[in-house]
Structure formats: structure tokens, C-alpha cells
Amino acid sequence: MAPIRRRRALQLAGGSLSALVAGCVGGSPSAGTDEQTDTPTDEPTETTTDGRTETPTSATEVTGSEQVRYPSGPSEPDWAGADAVGHVALAASRERARALLAPFELPEARREPVVELLRETDFERSLLALVETVGPNGCYRTVEVSNLALSGDRLVGDASAVDESDGETACTEALTYPATLVRVTFDGRPPERATFTITDGWGESADVTGTVEDRIGPDPDDLAGHVRPDDDPVVREPLSCDREGFQRHGSWVDDPPWGLATDDDGAPTFALRVDRLEAGVGETVTVTMTNVGDGVLSTGNRHKYGLQTQTESGWEDVRGATDGDPLSYTDEAIGHAPGDGFEWTLELTEEGLVADHVHADRLVVCPDLEPGRYRFVFWEPAVAVAFDLVE
Template sequence: MNEITRRTALYGIGTTAAAAALAGCVEDGDLDPGTGNGGDENGGDGNDDDLGGDVTAVETEVHQVGRALSGPAWRHDDRVGTGLLITEPGDASWIYDEADEETVAFLEATDFEESVIAYVESVGPTTCDSLIEFAELGVSDATLVGNAAVASTADDADGDVACGEAVTYSGAMVRVTAASLPERLRLTVTNGWGDSDEISGADGVRDPASLDGFVRPSGEPATVPAALTCPDDEFERHPSIADDVNWGSGGSVGDDEGLELRLVNPAYDGDDADEALRLERGDEFRVEMTNVAAHDIGVGNHGKYTIELYTEEGWTEVRGGDDASRFAYTDELVSTRPGETVEWSFTMTEDGLIEGGPHEDHLRVCPDLEPGRYRFTFWGADDLAVAFDYVG
């Protein structure tokens, strides 16, 4: 165990995957990985000439994943799809964790000195919308450009195929081999309803605007109490770790962004942040941290947070105990996968801010909770914070 320290040793997550035999290659009769109309054994069109303008042709090979590996974390009414460009194995550690053996084999068979992989997810209205076709792929200004569209398994089937009406998310990978490998992604994706939009590797898998909850109330707090004083002489206050915080948005070590923090009031379903963030005694609330990026983000253990009240002496932790040497936290790296949400639940009482948290056996709130503005700061990441007003 280590005493509370700033995070000095959290680094990006590498990836390990079990070796697997080569599988998932395009077979005769499969969708053409490049155009959907047949191609050479590498899935390309056999033509290395320029596609026109500054776009250079590439060799391609497609692997249909079938389902969406993100879960899906994104919502079909927010976007037509999502994707990322995998230029080295470490870009896709979460995909290794979620993929089946054939997909892992396809990734393992990729020589990233010669090729990259574009992974695309989209969605359609029927259970047959489980394929994604790629077309007109090429490299322009170090960017992989082209089109991807949802396709139905019924299109190439012999005889009648029953397609149920159900929103269906699908995913596919295309291995791209070129003399000059792309470093970025810009594809036009069309979903099963015929809606199209452009995606890039920077899109992430969640739209921050679609997340539940709010970040902090508007304006200054209505009440600012005096400095907190505990009548128990044995009480030692938990230190406040962060000075400057990132309100609602930030990253972790090696990431400037990708994590979103929100406070959710389950008793309120409106869109007024000030009303949602106004809590009374006994109210339940939760704090949610979501990885909206398209890659894993490493954070410290989930107990690394503070709960503070804004007083005349600044932000002050409301929790403490009889032995400050016990305020210790393991120094570890916890992977947060794309679309994953970490949740902390509380009740706005003295005991309700302690139960289920770190060191609950020897932490307590002192003095009793006072009206004012409170903040939750997760210092296991890049000092992410949300705030709310407690009215007693």
C-alpha cells in the first residue's frame, strides 16, 4: 500500500493476446472486401493505379465480425456508426478482449509494418443487417478514405430469408496494405436506413452530449460556510488532493481527453442542470465516469476520489478518521474500455457518503453535513470533478 501521492507511474496499457491460427480470411463467394463485386486474393481490385486525384489504391481484405464489439456503447439515434484505425496492436487492446477467436486471428495475422486495420460499426433495422461492405478505399494525404455501408445477409441468400424487425448493430474489419500506410481514418458510413455520415478515429464510441447527468450548477453557491471544524480532537481530515480540476471532461496519464464525468440524480429526468444538481438530505445520487474514446484508458483504482465542500477556506474534504496513516491507496492501473461507465453511488447523509467507499471501516464525516456546494473529484484520473448544491 502507498500513501496518497500524485499518479507518477500510470502508463498506457499494452496488449497481449493468445496466439491463434489464421482464420477469418475472405473465401470464394464472400463479399468483396474492396467493392462488394469480387477481387483478387488479397481482397483488393488488383489495380494499384491511382483512384483519381490524390487518392492512391490499396490492397484490402475484409473480416466480418458480425456483432458490434463496442457493445454497442453508442446509440443509433445519435450517429450512423463509429470506427477506428488500428495501426499497431496496442491500439486495439479492448477489441482483443471482446473479439471471438476468428477476429483475434485476423488481428494476429496482420503485419503492422505493412498493413493497418480499419474497424467499422454501423446499424440497421432488421436482424439480417449484420454485414458491412467497403468500397472505393484509398489513401489520400495519409488518410484512409472511402465508403462503408450496412449490407443484409438476405441479399445474397438463395430462397426466402426471414428478417426480423430489430435494431441490429454490426461490425467489420478491413486490412489495408499500401506502400504508404494511412495514419488517419475518414470514411463515409451508411447505415441500414440509408443515412450517411463521415466518421474518423477521433469520433470515439460515445457522444458526450448524450450522456446522462450534469457537471455542475451555474453561478456561485448560495451558501459558503465557514471553515470546517470537527469537535473530536482525534479526528484527522482526509487531505484534498486536487487544486485545479477538470470539470466534467479530461483524460488520464497519456490522454488529454476521453473521460467524461457526470452527476446523475435518479429522481429527476428533466434538462435543468441547476434543478438536477439540487440535493436534499437523504437524496440518492450517483457519479458516472464514461470512456467516450475509441481506445482503452487507464486510470487509478476507483477508490481514489475526494468529497469536498466549498468553504471560506476553499475546497475542504468532509471525510476523515482517527489515523491519517490509514488513508492509503493501492498504486495500480485499471483499464477502462471504450464505452464503459464506472459508477459511484451515494446517499446524501453522513453515513451515505462513506458506505461502500474506500476505508469505510474507519472514515466518517465530521462535522455533520452543512448546506453549500460540494464536489466529487476522481483523482485516479486527470482530476475530474462534478459539483452539486446541498440544501439540507
């Protein structure tokens, strides 16, 4: 099951901001598709306008600001709830700005101002704030920020949903979630937290705080779904196939972690979940992989997974090919913004487990499916979930 958040997949074509953002804040892998894409290799350097290279002292006042509005979105973001009036997310580096902004789709007329804002941002003296709120209808399409100032160790300001109706245009009857990006400059090192008094489209107000260290990706503990059954599995005899020339699909991962992949420093990167722990032949299970990190992270393409069952010989893939040629996979990187990733819906039949796969014309399931414990394991990065097939 998909995590409860606005699922805005990265795309490198057709009106996406992510390609332009990648160009101005450092290269990005190909995103959201299985196509290989050339990406820029030269990362812009940060410069200051006065030529100074020393670390500035802490700021004492706001010296300027610039705002770029985002379009209102009709789908519910992860922060939205019964009492939530808005959300504040901060970026004090180019990489974090990339993670915050890459998921958004913008009309062409609004993309260039965002790109220019990022290109000109000096993070030694500037802080980016993404401020979101909610409106009662389609005429609430933007957020207005005002009264920016320093208060102790934080930036403070006001933010209000703006009704853009003119009294003649009908407003669509649906909640909208407008947002704005604000760059605030200071006379020294920017603060690491900000509190905005946000007023939504109903006139309700609340103080909302964000910090530069807040999680961007969802908390793995908040994701819907399961990792694996708690009880001991039914272990089958080793698999045997009587089809001539059958070669069982290999596994590129010997001991994948359950449910959560991490980077070299132990920080969570991708979480894997299955929507049910038990299913019968002919039913479906849905597996989701979600970027739970705080940056745009890459994986192998969506076809790089194994479907295995536990036997006395260990985990064995239930699929294989009979034509004698090895199965190959392309080696591209697919980029995912925080909260996005892949989703697979698997029909638990011999035909369903090979459908919608790059090698669907060559793969077969042999022998036929039998009750037992099954494992879905993604290879790049290595991570697995399990469920039981029951009669």
C-alpha cells in the same frame, strides 16, 4: 448519468477480447476492476513481408482484404438514431485499433480470428475498418462487405446487414447492431478515409464516411449532467468534530480542474459529471467519469476521491477516521475504453456517504451534514464537480 452510448466495460476475464487485444497490440493496464493484473511488457514490432523499411508511396489499388464478423449487440450504440443506418470507424495504427476493439465482448470461437488479424496487420500498407449497422430482429447477426476499391483519396465499398434466418428459426423481436472488422491491404500507403454504402436490415441505404482522425470517445459537450452551479456558494464555517481521535480525510489535490481532465498536451482524457446541481439530505446524486479520449486510458481505482464542502478554510473533506491509523489506497491502474469509466451513486446522509467505499468500516462523517456547496473530486486524474446540499 451515463453517457448515451453502449457501455461496454473492459474486463480481463470471462470471454473478453480486451486481454487478447492487449497481448497483440501492446500491453494494457488492468481493466474495469480494482484488482492488480500483470500485463505483458514486450510490444510487438510492426514488420512488412518484403523486408522494406522505407515509407511506401500512396496506394493506387486494393490488393486484398480479410473480414472478421462481430456478434450483434442488443444495446443502442452512440451513433444510432432515427435516420442512422450505420457507422464506420477506421484504425491506421495499433493503438487506435486497440481503442476501437477493446470494448467488445466476443464468444471464444470468434476471438482468435480477431487476434490473428491484428497480429498480421502491417499498418504501413493496411487499413482496419469497423463497420456497424442495425437490423430489425435477432436474425440480423452480421455485416457483409463487398466491392472494395480505391476512389481518389478514399476507400469505398458496400456493406449490408445479413439476415441469417433459415425460415424455420424464430427471430427475436429486438433491434440488433451487427458489426464487422475488415482489414484492407493496398499496394502503397493506405488512404486516411473511407466511405461505405451501408444497407441496414430494412433495406435503407446511405453513404457513411469515416476517417482515421475521427473522435472515438464521446464529445464532452454531449455528455449528460452538470459540472457545478453557476451562482456563488454558501460558504460554511470551518468544520469541527468532537469525536475523540478524529482525523479528517486528507486531500491529494489542491486545485483540480472542473469537469474535464487533460493530458500533458492539453487533449481531453476524462470528463466528470454530476446528474443534479441541487439535492436535499437523504436524496442521491450520481457522479460519472467518462473516458473522452481516443485511446484506452487508465485511472486510479474507484475509491480515490474526496467528498468536500466549501468553508472559510477552503475545501474540507466531510469524512474522517477515529482509529488513528492513516487511510491507505492501493496504487493500481484501471483501464477504460473510450466512452467508459466509473459511476458513483451517493446517498446524502452520514451513513450513505461512506457506504460502498473500501474504507467504509473506518470512515465517518463529522460533523453532520449541513446545507452548503459540496465537491466530489477524483484524484487520479484530478477532476471535480460540485452541487449544493439544500434544506
